[in-house]
Amino acid sequence: xxxxxxxxxxxxxxxxxxxxxxxELPGLDRSWSRVVVAPDAEGTGRHWHVLDxxxxxxxxxxxxxxxxxxxxxxxxxxLLCVHGNPTWSYLWRRVLDQAxxxxxxxxxxxxxxxxxERPGHPRSLAQxxxxxxxxxxxxxxxxxxxxxxxxxxxxxxxxxxxxxxxHTADLAAVVLTNTAVHQPSDQPSPAAIRLARSPGVLxxxxxxxxxxxxxxxxxxxxxxxxxxxxxFAAPYLTPGxxxxxxxxxRDIPFEDDHPSxxxxxxxxxxxxxxxxxxxxxxxxxxxxxxxxxxxxxxxDRLPHADVQRYTGASHLVLEDRPEGVxxxxxxxxxxxxxxxxxxxxxxxxxxAGSVVxxxxxxxxxxxxxxxxVVELGGAGRSVTxxxxxxxxxxxxxxxxxxxxxxxxxxxxxxxxxxxxTTLAYALWRLGAVVVVADAGLGLGxxxxxxxxxxxxxxxxxxxxxxxxxxxxxxxQRLRVELGGPQLGLxxxxxxxxxxxxxxxxxxxxxxxxxxxxxxxxxxxTSGATGPPKGVVYxxxxxxxxxxxxxxxxxxxxxxxxxxxxAPFALYGPALGLTSAVPDMDVTAPHTLTAAALADAxxxxxxxxxxxxxxxxxxxxxxxxxLTPAQRRALAGPRLVLSAGAPVPVRLLLQVKxxxxxxxxxxxYGMTEALPVATLDPxxxxxxxAAGQRGVCVGSPVHGVDVSVAPLDAGGVPSDAxxxxxxxxxxxxxxxxxxxxxxxxxxxxxxxxxRPHGWHRTGDVGHLDRDGRLWxxxxxxxxxxxxxGPVTPYAVEERVRAVPGVADVALxxxxxxxxxxxxxxxxxxxxxxxxxxxxxxxxxxxRLASEDLTREVRSVAGVPVAAVLLRDWLPVDVRxxxxxxxxxxxxxxxxxxxxxxxxxxxxxxxxxxxPRRRSR
Numbered sequence: 040x041x042x043x044x045x046x047x048x049x050x051x052x053x054x055x056x057x058x059x060x061x062x063e064l065p066g067l068d069r070s071w072s073r074v075v076v077a078p079d080a081e082g083t084g085r086h087w088h089v090l091d092x093x094x095x096x097x098x099x100x101x102x103x104x105x106x107x108x109x110x111x112x113x114x115x116x117x118l119l120c121v122h123g124n125p126t127w128s129y130l131w132r133r134v135l136d137q138a139x140x141x142x143x144x145x146x147x148x149x150x151x152x153x154x155x156e157r158p159g160h161p162r163s164l165a166q167x168x169x170x171x172x173x174x175x176x177x178x179x180x181x182x183x184x185x186x187x188x189x190x191x192x193x194x195x196x197x198x199x200x201x202x203x204x205x206h207t208a209d210l211a212a213v214v215l216t217n218t219a220v221h222q223p224s225d226q227p228s229p230a231a232i233r234l235a236r237s238p239g240v241l242x243x244x245x246x247x248x249x250x251x252x253x254x255x256x257x258x259x260x261x262x263x264x265x266x267x268x269x270x271f272a273a274p275y276l277t278p279g280x281x282x283x284x285x286x287x288x289r290d291i292p293f294e295d296d297h298p299s300x301x302x303x304x305x306x307x308x309x310x311x312x313x314x315x316x317x318x319x320x321x322x323x324x325x326x327x328x329x330x331x332x333x334x335x336x337x338x339d340r341l342p343h344a345d346v347q348r349y350t351g352a353s354h355l356v357l358e359d360r361p362e363g364v365x366x367x368x369x370x371x372x373x374x375x376x377x378x379x380x381x382x383x384x385x386x387x388x389x390x391a392g393s394v395v396x397x398x399x400x401x402x403x404x405x406x407x408x409x410x411x412v413v414e415l416g417g418a419g420r421s422v423t424x425x426x427x428x429x430x431x432x433x434x435x436x437x438x439x440x441x442x443x444x445x446x447x448x449x450x451x452x453x454x455x456x457x458x459x460t461t462l463a464y465a466l467w468r469l470g471a472v473v474v475v476a477d478a479g480l481g482l483g484x485x486x487x488x489x490x491x492x493x494x495x496x497x498x499x500x501x502x503x504x505x506x507x508x509x510x511x512x513x514x515q516r517l518r519v520e521l522g523g524p525q526l527g528l529x530x531x532x533x534x535x536x537x538x539x540x541x542x543x544x545x546x547x548x549x550x551x552x553x554x555x556x557x558x559x560x561x562x563x564t565s566g567a568t569g570p571p572k573g574v575v576y577x578x579x580x581x582x583x584x585x586x587x588x589x590x591x592x593x594x595x596x597x598x599x600x601x602x603x604x605a606p607f608a609l610y611g612p613a614l615g616l617t618s619a620v621p622d623m624d625v626t627a628p629h630t631l632t633a634a635a636l637a638d639a640x641x642x643x644x645x646x647x648x649x650x651x652x653x654x655x656x657x658x659x660x661x662x663x664x665l666t667p668a669q670r671r672a673l674a675g676p677r678l679v680l681s682a683g684a685p686v687p688v689r690l691l692l693q694v695k696x697x698x699x700x701x702x703x704x705x706x707y708g709m710t711e712a713l714p715v716a717t718l719d720p721x722x723x724x725x726x727x728a729a730g731q732r733g734v735c736v737g738s739p740v741h742g743v744d745v746s747v748a749p750l751d752a753g754g755v756p757s758d759a760x761x762x763x764x765x766x767x768x769x770x771x772x773x774x775x776x777x778x779x780x781x782x783x784x785x786x787x788x789x790x791x792x793r794p795h796g797w798h799r800t801g802d803v804g805h806l807d808r809d810g811r812l813w814x815x816x817x818x819x820x821x822x823x824x825x826x827g828p829v830t831p832y833a834v835e836e837r838v839r840a841v842p843g844v845a846d847v848a849l850x851x852x853x854x855x856x857x858x859x860x861x862x863x864x865x866x867x868x869x870x871x872x873x874x875x876x877x878x879x880x881x882x883x884x885r886l887a888s889e890d891l892t893r894e895v896r897s898v899a900g901v902p903v904a905a906v907l908l909r910d911w912l913p914v915d916v917r918x919x920x921x922x923x924x925x926x927x928x929x930x931x932x933x934x935x936x937x938x939x940x941x942x943x944x945x946x947x948x949x950x951x952x953p954r955r956r957s958r
Contacts, residue, residue, distance in 0.1 A: 057074050057085075057086030057087065057088055057154060057155050057156040058074065058088065058154050059072045059074065059088065059154060060072060060088075060129075060154060060273065060274075061273065062273075064129065064266075064270040064273065065264070065266045065267055065270055066132045066133065066136065066267075066270075067090075067129060067132050067270070068132075068135070068136070070094065071090040071091055071092060071094055071135055072088065072089075072090060072094070073088075073089055073090075073091055073094045074086050074087065074088055074089075075087045075089055075174065075177060075178065076177075077173045077174040077176070077177035077178075078173040078177070079150060079158070079166070079169070079170045079173055080162075080165070080166040080167075080168075080169035080170050080173070081166075083158075085150055085155070085156045085158065085170070086155065086156040087147060087148065087150070087155045087156070087174055088128070088148040088153055088154035088155045089128065089145055089146065089147050089148065089174075089178075090128045090131065090132075090135055090144070090145070090146040091143070091144070091145050091146075091178075092135050092138055092142070092143055092144045092145075093114070093143045093145075113183075113184075113185060114141055114142055114143040114185050115141040115142060115185075115186075115375070115376045116141075116142055116143075116185065116186045116187070116188060116211060116371070116375045116376055117142070117143045117144070117145065117180055117185055117186070117187045117188070118134070118138070118142060118143070118144045118145070118187075118188050118189075118190055118371065119145050119147075119175065119180060119187055119188070119189045119190070119199070119202075120134060120144065120145065120146035120147070120189075120190045120191070121147060121149070121171065121189065121190070121191040121192075121195035121196075121198055121199040121202075122146070122147075122148070122149065122152070122153070122191075122192055122193070122195045123191075123192045123193020123194040123195040123196070123218070124152070124193060124194050124284060124287035124288065125152070125245075125251055125252045125255055125275060125281075125284040125287070126152075126192070126193070126255065126271060126355075127148045127152055127153025127154070127271070127274050128146035128147060128148050128153055129153075129270055129271060129273075130146075130192060130271075130355070130357070130358075131144070131146040131190070133357065133361060133364040134146070134190065134357075134364055134367065134368075137364050137365060137368055138368070139368055139372060139376075141376070142371075142376075143185075145178060145180065147171065147174060148274070149162075149167060149170070149171075149195070149198070149283075150162055150167070150170050150283075151282065151283025151286065151287075152274070152283050152284075152287075153274045154274050157279070157280065157282065157283065161283070161286035161289065161290065162283070162286065162290070163290055163298060163299050163302070164197060164198065164201070164290060164292070164299040164302045164303060165201075165299065165302040167198045167201075168198055168201035168202055168205070168302070171198060171199070171202045172202055172205060172206075175187075175202070175206075180209070181206055181209050182209065183209075185209075186209070186210075186211030186212075186375055187206070187209045187210060187211060188210075188211050188212040188213065188214065188371055188375055189202070189203050189210070189212075189213055189214070190214040190215075190216070190367065191214075191215055191216070191218060192215075192216045192217060192218060192355075192357075193217065193218055193328075193329070193354075194218070194287060194291065195218070196215050196218025196219065196220065197218070197219075197220055197302075197303055197306050199213075200213070200215075200220060200306050200309075200310065200313075201302070201305075201306045203313065203316075204306065204309045204310075204312060204313070207312060207313070207316070210313075210316055211316075211317070211374070211375045212316060212317040212318070212319070212371060212374050212375050213313060213316055213317070213318045213319070213341075214318070214319045214320075214321065214367055214370070214371070215318070215319070215320050215321070215337065216320075216321045216322070216323075216356050216357060216363075217321075217322060217323055217326050217328075217329040217333075217354055217355075217356055218329060218333070218337075219329050219333040219336065219337070220303065220306050220307040220310065220336070220337065220340070221303070221304075221307040221333075221336050221340075222291075222292070222293050222303075226332070228291075228293045229327065229328045229329070229330070230327070231254075231327050231328055232288065232291060232293075232328060235251060235288050236288055236289070236291070236293075241285055241288060241289065242285055245281065245284045245285035245288055246278050246281045246282055246284060246285040247278050247281075249272060249275060249276075249281065251284060251285075251288070252271070252272050252275045252281065252284065253268070253272065255271070255354065255355070256268045256271045256272070256355065256358075258326070258327065258353045258354045258355065259353055259354075259355050259358050259359050260325060260351060260352065260353050260359050261359070263355075263358060267358075307340065310340040310341055311340070313341060314341065314342070314343060315343075317343075317345075317374040317375075318341045318343065318344035318345070319344065319345045319346075319347065319367065319370045319785065320334060320337055320338070320341075320344050320345070320346045320347070321347045321349075321356055321357070321363050321366070321367065322334050322346065322347070322348045322349070322352075322356060322783075323349055323352030323353045323354060323355070323356035323359055323360070324348060324349075324350065324351075324352070324490065324491065325351060325352060325353040326353050326354040326356075327353075327354070328354060329354070331490065331493055331513060332513075334346075334348075334493070335493055345370065345785040346782075346783040346784075346785060347363065347366055347370075347783070347784065347785040347786050348491055348783040348784065349363060350487055350491065350570055362786075363786075366785070366786040369786070369789060370785065370789075373789075396586050397555075397579060397582035397583055397585075397586050398582050398585035398586045398589060398613050398614065399550075399582060399613065400464070400467045400559065400578060400581050400582055400585065400613055401431075401464065401467065401468065401550065401613065402424060402427050402428040402431055402464055402612045402613070403424060403596055403612060403613060403614065403615035404424060404425070404428055405424075405596050405615055406424060406596065406597065406615065407423060407424050407425030407428070408423055408424075408425060409423060409424055409597070409617060410422070410423055410424075410617045410643065411423055411424040411426075411427045411460075411611070411612050411617060411618065412427065412456065412457050412460050412611070412612070412617075412618050412619075412620065413617065413618070413619040413620070413639075413642055413643055414456045414457060414620050415619060415620060415621050415622045415635070415638055415639050415642060416456075416620070416621075416622040416623070417522065418522065420456075420457060420522070421457075422457050424612065424615075427457075427460065427461065427464070427612060430461045430465075431461055431464045431465045431468055432465075432468065432547075434461055434462065434465035435465040435466075435468040435469050435547055436546065436547060438465060438466065438469060438471070438517075439469060439546055439547060441496075441515070441517060442496070442515065443466070443469055443471055443495075443496055444469070444470075444471070445469060445470030445471060445548055445553070445557070446470065446471070446472065446557065446558070447471045447472065447494075447495045447496060448471070448472045448474050448492055448493065448494040448495055448496075448514075448561065449466050449471050449472065449473060449474060449494055449495070449496045449497070449498055449514075450474040450475075450476075450489050450492065450494040450496070450497045450498070450499070450507070450512065450514065451463065451466070451473055451474065451475055451498050451499065452478070452497065452498070452499030452500065452503035452504070452507065453498065453499055453500060453503075453519050453521075454500070454521070455602075455608045455609075455620055456521075456620050458519055458521055459608075459609070460608075460609060460612060460618075462498060462519070463609050464612060467559060467578070468547065468550070469547065469548070470548055470553045470554075470557065472558045472559060472560060472561060473559065473560045473561070474489065474492045474494050474560070474561045474573075475560065475561070475562050475563065476488040476489055476492075476563040476571065477563065477565060477571075478503075479565075479627065480563070480565075480571055482506060482509070482510060483510070484570070484571060485506075485510070486506070486507065486509075486510025486511065486512055487510075487570075487571075488563045488571045488573065489507065489510070489512040490510070490511060490512055490513070491573060491782065491783055492561050492563075492573055492782060493513055493514075494512070494513065494514040495513075495514050495515065496514045496515045496516075496517060497512060497514040497515070497516050497517070498517045498518075498519060499516075499517075499518070499519060500518070500519050500520075500521060501518055504516050504518060553578065554578070555577065555578050555579040555582070556577050556578070556579060557577060557578055558575055558576070558577055558578075558779070559576050559577055559578040559580075559581045560575070560576045560581060561573045561574065561575050561576075561782050562574045562576065562710055563710075564709075564710045564711075565710075565921070572710075572781050572782075572784060572787065573781065573782030573783070573784070574710045574711050574778045574781060574782070575778060575779045575780050575781070575782050576778055576779060577779050579775075580775065580776050580777070580778065580779060581776075583774075583775035583776040584713070584776035585610050585613050585614060586776075587714060587740060587741075587742065587743075587774075587775075587776055588610065588614070588714065589614055590740075590741060590742075591706070591714055591717060591740045591741070592647070592678060592680065592704065592717075593678075594614050594616055594647065595614075595615070596614065596615025596616070597615060597616075598614070598615070598616045598617070598646050598647060599616065599617040599619070599643040599644055599645045599646050599647070600616045600617065600618050600619070600643075600645060600646070600647045600648070600649060601618075601619045601621060601636065601639045601640055601643070601645045601647070601648045601649070601650075601676075602618045602619065602620060602649055603620075603621050603623065603628065603631050603636065603639075603648065603649060603650040603651070603654050604628065604649045604650055604651050604654070604680075604681075604682065604683070608620060616647075617643050619639040619640075619642050619643045619645060620639070621635045621636055621638070621639035622635045622638065622639070623635055623654075628650065628651035628652075628653040628654040628657075629653040629654065629656065629657050630657070631650060631654040631657055631658060632657060632658065632661040632664070633657075633658045633659075633661045633662045633664065633665050633669070633673075633697065634661065634664055634665060634666075634669055636648065636650070636658055636673070637665060637669035637670070637672045637673050638669070638672075640672045640673060640675060640676060641668075641669070641672035644675060645675065645676050646675070646676055646677050646678065647676055647677065647678040647679070647680065648676050648678070648679045648680070648698070648701070649680045649681075649682075650679070650680075650681055651681065651682070651683045651684075652681055652683060652684050652685075652686045652690070653914075654681075655679075655681055655686065655690055655691075655694050656690060658694065658697065659690065659693045659694060659697070662697055665697075670697075673697050673698050674698070674699055674700055675700065676698055676700065676701045677700055677701055677702065678701055678702055678704065679694060679698055679701045679702070679703045679704070680704050680705075680706060681703070681704075681705050682705065682706050682707075682708060682713060682714075683921070684921045685705075685734045685736075685814065685832070686705045686720070687839070688720045688721060688723075691703045691705070691720055691721050692721055695721060702719050703719050703720070703721055704717050704718065704719055705717065705718070705719075705720055705736065705737075706736075706737075706740075707736035707737065707812065707814065709800060709801075709802075710778075711777060711778040711791075711798055711800070712743075712772055712774065712776060712777040712778060712798055712800075713776075714740050714743075715736075715739060715740065715743055715745065715772050715774075715800075715812075716736045716737045716738055716739045716740060716743070716745065716811075716812045717736070717737045717738075717740060718735065718736065718737025718738065718811070720734075720735065723735060731805075731807055731813050732767075732805070732813060732815055732830065732832070732833035733804055733805075733813040733814050733815035733816070733830065733832040733833050733836070734813065734814050734815075734832050734836070735807075735811055735812070735813050736811075736812050736813070736814050737811055737812065738809075738810055738811050738812070739772075739810070739812065742774055742775060743772060743773070743774035743776075744772065744773045744774065744797075745762075745770065745771070745772050745806065745812055746760035746761060746762050746770075746771045746772075746797070747760065747761060747762070747766055747767070747768035747769060747770055747771060747804065747805060747806065748760050748761075748768045748769040748771055748799065749761060749766050749767070749768040750767055750768050750769070750803070750821075750828050752827050752828070753823060753828075753855075753856065754818075754821045754823040754828040754855075756768055756769035756799070756818070758793055758794070759794075760794060760797065762806055762810075763806075764805070764806055764807055764808045765805055765806075765807070766805055766806075767803065767804070767805045767815065767828070767830065768803065768804075768805070769799055769800065769801070769802070769803055769818050770799075770800045770802045770803065770804050770812065770814070771794075771797045771798065771799050771800065772797065772798050772800060773796055773797045773798065777798045778798065801817055801818050801819065802814050802815075802816070802817055802818065803815050803816050803817065803818050803821060803830050804830075814832060815830035815831070815832045815833055816830045816831040816832045817924075819925075820850075820924045820925075822849070822850075822851035822858045822860055823851075823855045823856050823858055824851075824856075824857065824858050824859070824860065824901075824902075825856070825857050826901075826902075829849075829851075829860060829901050831848070831849040831850075831924070833900065834849045834860070834862070834899050834900060834901055835847045835848060835849055837898045837899060837900055838862055838864070838895050838898060838899060840898065841891070841894050841895060841898060843866055843867050843868070843891070844864055844865070844866065844867070845865045845866060845867045846864075846865035846912055847862060847863065847864050847865065848862075848863045848912055848922045848924060848927055849861070849862055849863075850863060850924050850927050850928035850931050851928060852904070852928060852931055852932045852935060859902075859904035859905075860899070860901050860902060860903050860904055861903070861904055861905050861906075861907060861928075861931045861935070862895050862899065862903050862905075862906045862907070863906075863907045863908075863909055863912070863927055863931060864887060864891070864895065864906060864907070864908055864909075865908075865909055865910065865911060865912060866908060869910050885907065885908040886905065886906070886907060886908070887906035887907065887908050891906060892905075892906040904935075905931075905935055907931055907934060907935075912927065913926045913927060
C-alpha cells in the first residue's frame with residue numbers, strides 16, 4: 040500500500056486525480072486523511088482518499104512511512120464506512136471521533152466521489168463492489184483475523200453489502216442507514232430520483248449545477264449549519280468534479296433491463312447469507328428517497344435485525360440525530376466486542392409460570408351460555424361466550440381470506456365493545472399481531488405511531504380509515520361496520536363480509552402450533568413523558584399478564600367486570616369474566632359518570648370495576664345525580680381497580696362512600712409491565728407512612744421482582760440495582776409479563792434493559808423495610824438542585840394538605856444542577872379574571888399570596904423559590920391524570936422570567952400542547 044500527499048491544498052487543480060481536503064472542515068481531524076493507491080475492478084491503480092483512525096503518522100506529509108500503521112495492539116474490530124451519493128467520507132466524521140478504544144475506523148471516498156480519483160468514466164454497481172474490494176485488500180482489512188463491521192448509507196448500502204457477501208468470513212456485523220437493495224418494478228421509484236433522472240434534467244441538476252449536492256443536505260431536520268453544508272459540498276465545486284454524482288444517479292437500477300439490475304438483485308437475494316450476522320438499521324422516516332417500504336423490505340430480508348428509528352429524522356439520519364452515532368457504537372460493542380460492554384449483567388427475567396401459569400389469549404369456553412360482553416351505550420347489545428367464540432373463528436377465517444397471515448401486524452381502530460373484542464381475538468387466533476394506539480393521541484401523533492409500527496393491514500371504522508389514509512399509514516384497509524346483528528368487516532364497498540365462512544377451518548393454524556414466543560401485540564404508550572413508544576408483547580408475555588391479573592385479584596371465570604379502562608377491556612373473555620362496557624367514551628376516561636357506572640354494574644351484577652383515576656374523579660363529581668336504585672347497585676362490587684397514575688387517598692375514600700363494599704386497589708405498573716405491585720391505600724395506617732416519601736403502591740405481586748438503581752448526586756441512576764430499604768433510585772422490575780422490547784427503538788430498549796432481563800421503569804422511588812414500594816416521581820421530572828436530587832411526589836403530598844389547595848405540582852426552573860423548586864398550586868376556588876391596572880399577570884397566571892407562599896414553604900421540606908397559581912394542570916391524553924410537568928415547567932419559567940404574553944401564547948400553542956385539564 041502507498042500513502043501520499045497529492046499536491047498542496049492551495050495549488051491543487053479542482054480536477055486532479057485525488058488529494059486531501061483543501062482546508063479545515065468542521066469536525067474533521069486532518070490527521071485521519073490519507074491517500075491510498077489501490078487497484079480498481081479492472082486492476083488499474085487508483086488514488087483513494089480515505090479517513091483512517093489508524094492512518095500512518097503524518098499521512099498528509101510526503102515523508103510519512105508508506106506501510107506502517109500506528110503503533111499499538113491489534114484492533115478489536117474494524118468499522119468500514121461507505122457513503123452514498125452525493126456525500127463523501129465526511130458523513131462519518133462523528134463515527135471516527137467517537138470510536139471506542141481498540142477500534143479502527145476506515146471511511147472511504149468512493150472512486151469519482153469526495154477527494155478520491157476521478158477515473159474519467161462511469162462506475163457501475165458491480166465495479167464499485169470490486170473497487171472497494173481492491174481497496175480493503177490493500178489496506179489489509181481482510182484475512183487479518185480482525186473482525187470487520189460495515190456501516191453504509193444511501194447507495195453505499197448495496198456497495199457495502201455486495202462487499203460483505205464476498206467477505207462473510209471476515210464480517211462481524213452490518214449497520215445500515217437509510218438505504219435499499221430492491222426496487223420493485225411494479226412500484227414507483229422515489230419521486231425525487233425520478234425527477235433527477237428525467238431527460239434533460241439529470242446533467243443539469245447533478246453535474247452542471249450543484250443543485251443535487253445542495254438538495255441532499257437541505258433535507259436535514261433541523262437544518263445543518265452553513266459550514267457543515269459547505270463541507271459536504273467541498274469536493275463537488277465544479278462540473279468535472281460532479282460528473283460521478285450524475286453517473287451514480289444513472290446507475291440506479293429502477294428498470295428491469297438496467298445493466299446494474301442483476302447485480303442489485305444478486306445483493307438483495309444474497310442477504311439470506313447474512314441472517315446469522317448481527318444487523319442494525321438506523322432510520323430517518325421522513326426521508327423522501329428511502330421511505331418506509333425500503334425499511335420493511337430490508338426487515339423481510341434481515342428479520343433478525345435490530346432497528347433504531349428516529350421520528351422526525353430525514354435522509355441524513357446521523358446528521359439529524361447525532362446521538363445515533365453513540366447508539367451505533369454501543370450496538371457494535373455489544374455484538375462485536377461484548378467483553379468491553381459494561382452494565383449488562385443480571386440474568387434473564389424470573390419465570391413465575393410455575394406459580395401463576397399462563398392464560399391462553401383465547402375466548403374462555405367453560406361457560407358458553409354466559410354473557411361475555413355487554414354494551415350499555417346506544418341500543419345496548421350483548422354476546423355470550425359461545426357466540427363470541429364462533430364469531431372469532433368466522434372472522435379469523437374471513438381475515439385469512441383477505442390476506443392476513445400469522446405474524447402480520449394489524450392496526451385496529453375500532454371503539455371498545457363487541458367488534459373490537461371479536462377482532463382482537465380473531466387476530467390472535469390467526470397468530471397475527473394486534474397494533475393499538477390511543478385515539479386521544481391526536482391525529483398527528485396517532486399517525487406517526489402507526490406509521491412506525493408499519494402494519495400490513497388496517498382494520499377500522501370508516502372515519503378512522505380515512506384518517507389513516509390522511510396520515511399515510513401503510514397497509515391494506517378493511518372496514519368495520521358497527522352495531523349490526525353480526526360483525527360486518529368489509530374490504531371495500533360491495534365486498535363479502537370478513538365473517539364469511541367459506542374458508543375451511545383447516546386453513547387456520549392449529550392453536551397448538553402458534554409459537555408462544557411470537558409477537559402478539561404492539562401497544563403504544565400514552566406519550567405523557569415523550570413521543571408514544573410501541574411496546575411489543577409476545578403471546579407468552581400476554582398470557583403471563585392475564586394470569587397475573589387473575590392470580591393477584593382473584594378474577595376467576597364466572598366473575599363480572601365493568602371495564603371502564605380501555606387497555607384491559609379486552610382481557611375479560613380470556614379470564615372468563617363477563618365484561619360490561621359502560622356508556623362512555625372509553626378513550627376519554629373522564630366521561631364516565633356515576634350514573635353510567637351504576638347502570639353498567641346493575642346490568643351484569645358486577646363484582647369488580649376497573650377505571651382510570653380520571654374516571655373515578657368524575658364518578659365522585661357526578662354522584663349527586665344518582666337515583667336510589669343506582670346507589671343500591673353500587674353497593675354490590677367487591678373490588679375497584681384503578682391504574683395509570685397515582686390516585687389520592689382522599690379520592691379513594693370518596694369512591695368507597697359510593698361503593699361501600701369494595702376494596703380499592705391501585706395496581707402500579709405501566710404499558711411495559713402491569714401489574715407490578717398493588718395495595719389498598721385506604722388501609723395504610725399512619726405509622727406505615729412515617730418517615731416515608733412519595734406514594735405507596737404496595738408490595739410486588741407474586742412472581743415479580745422489584746429493585747432500585749441508586750441515584751448519584753447528579754440524579755443519574757447506577758447500573759447496579761439494590762433492594763436496600765430507603766435507598767432512592769430508579770425503579771427496576773422483572774417478571775414473566777414484562778414487555779419483550781420497544782418497537783424499532785433499539786437504543787431505548789438497550790437503555791431500559793440494564794441489568795439484562797430487567798426493565799427500567801423511568802420512575803423514581805424506594806422500598807421500605809416491609810418490602811413495599813413507594814413511588815416518588817418520574818426520573819425525567821427529577822429536580823437536580825445545588826443540594827442534590829429532589830423528587831416531586833413527596834413535596835406535593837405535603838403541600839396537598841395545606842387548606843384551600845385542590846391540586847399541586849412541583850417543577851424545576853433553571854439549569855440542571857442548580858434548579859430552583861417552583862410549586863404550582865390549583866386553589867379550591869377558581870382564580871377568575873384579573874382587573875386591569877392591578878399589576879398582576881392576566882388570566883390564570885398569578886403569584887400566590889404571601890400567606891399561601893409562607894404556608895407552602897413551611898411544609899414543602901425543600902427550599903421553594905416561588906409558588907404560582909393556576910386554575911388547572913395540564914395532563915396526559917390517555918389517563919387524563921398524569922401531569923405534563925415539562926409543559927408546566929416551561930410555563931413557570933415563562934412567568935418567572937417576565938416574558939411577554941405573545942411568547943407565553945407561543946409556548947402553549949406549540950405542537951403537542953395539552954388540551955385536557957385536571958381540576
